[in-house]
Amino acid sequence: MVATVTKTNLDGFRSLCFLCPMFHFKNIRELTCLFVTVCVLTSQSLADEQDFIEDFLKREYSLVKPYRGLGLSSSSQWDLMGTAMVTPDYVRLTPDLQSRQGAVWSRIPLFVQDWELQVHFKIHGQGKKNLNGDGMAIWLTKDRMQNGPVFGNMNQFTGLGIFVDTYPNAEKNLDKTQSGTQRLFPYVSVMLGNGTLSYDHDHDGRTAELGGCAAMTRNAVYDTLLLVRYSKNRLTLMVDVDGKQEWKDCADVTGLRLPSGYFFGASSATGDLSDNHDLISMKLYQLTVERTPGEEEEEEEEEVTIPRVDNMEQFQVEVQEEEMSGVQFFFTLLFSVLGLGVLAVVGLSVYGRWKENKRKRFY
Numbered sequence: 001m002v003a004t005v006t007k008t009n010l011d012g013f014r015s016l017c018f019l020c021p022m023f024h025f026k027n028i029r030e031l032t033c034l035f036v037t038v039c040v041l042t043s044q045s046l047a048d049e050q051d052f053i054e055d056f057l058k059r060e061y062s063l064v065k066p067y068r069g070l071g072l073s074s075s076s077q078w079d080l081m082g083t084a085m086v087t088p089d090y091v092r093l094t095p096d097l098q099s100r101q102g103a104v105w106s107r108i109p110l111f112v113q114d115w116e117l118q119v120h121f122k123i124h125g126q127g128k129k130n131l132n133g134d135g136m137a138i139w140l141t142k143d144r145m146q147n148g149p150v151f152g153n154m155n156q157f158t159g160l161g162i163f164v165d166t167y168p169n170a171e172k173n174l175d176k177t178q179s180g181t182q183r184l185f186p187y188v189s190v191m192l193g194n195g196t197l198s199y200d201h202d203h204d205g206r207t208a209e210l211g212g213c214a215a216m217t218r219n220a221v222y223d224t225l226l227l228v229r230y231s232k233n234r235l236t237l238m239v240d241v242d243g244k245q246e247w248k249d250c251a252d253v254t255g256l257r258l259p260s261g262y263f264f265g266a267s268s269a270t271g272d273l274s275d276n277h278d279l280i281s282m283k284l285y286q287l288t289v290e291r292t293p294g295e296e297e298e299e300e301e302e303e304v305t306i307p308r309v310d311n312m313e314q315f316q317v318e319v320q321e322e323e324m325s326g327v328q329f330f331f332t333l334l335f336s337v338l339g340l341g342v343l344a345v346v347g348l349s350v351y352g353r354w355k356e357n358k359r360k361r362f363y
Contacts, residue, residue, distance in 0.1 A: 211251030
């Protein structure tokens with residue numbers, strides 16, 4: 001096909017040169033060589049960047065309007081949980097009320113090798129900035145339908161979690177990215193759980209984060225979307241939140257290995273602060289990917305039973321506690337001394353009363 005297109009373009013190019021007097025015959029051969037070289041280089045570049053031949057929408061793993069596969073029926077492909085409710089336009093995981101948890105979970109385990117998940121969602125509410133919470137999560141995990149503290153799901157989960165965190169729990173001067181710059185919220189991040197790793201809620205999951213980015217997803221004027229792509233042990237996370245209809249890189253993790261047979265889900269939670277967390281659609285595409293014989297042999301030999309990342313140490317982040325200032329140290333010492341003084345006075349008073357009562361018993 002490339003050869004046909006190139007030949008057609010060359011014929012048109014020669015015709016153009018023939019019609020235009022400014023092109024001399026002696027330059028046609030040089031220009032033709034230049035044109036062919038550009039075409040070849042462009043084709044090779046596109047081939048290097050485009051690993052995916054085609055993709056297919058997998059409806060059994062997708063959740064789209066009018067949400068017919070969602071409910072309590074035995075033929076349903078998705079389950080509701082907690083405060084989640086279905087409307088004609090979205091699935092509301094949690095309303096703008098305090099202390100709510102809601103989720104939706106696929107009933108069908110995933111056995112697709114290379115896939116791309118596109119999530120359309122909306123987070124909105126009446127609360128002002130930093131007076132809203134807590135956020136929502138997209139899951140691909142071993143266990144499903146489990147309540148818990150991690151955006152409405154269990155802690156120490158086994159699988160993949162994509163978090164849209166809308167409230168900074170950590171102190172602002174502690175909440176830094178790996179480059180040392182201030183982290184902005186809402187923040188989208190990736191975590192891989194192996195069943196023992198905990199999500200550190202007080203530090204917004206920093207200690208287990210594999211990557212992430214700031215994304216203005218709350219009360220957005222435009223549609224807010226996430227794209228999660230997994231192929232050849234590489235996870236790519238992208239966002240589209242500014243109305244330009246183009247994906248922007250958010251996280252890229254190589255050497256990430258996921259077992260098959262896990263379940264997709266989406267959950268959210270509110271605490272003292274709240275928001276509406278609406279899931280509009282989740283679309284899963286199966287990717288057709290070319291592999292070399294060496295890659296195929298390696299994947300056949302390797303059996304992944306527990307999620308893991310090669311060289312996990314590169315993602316570890318030490319969260320340093322805030323050092324006590326001089327004023328804080330002074331007041332801490334002062335109150336400690338006062339507290340000890342009060343305890344000493346109370347102790348002496350009790351001892352005096354006890355001694356006096358003991359003396360009276362001898363009369």
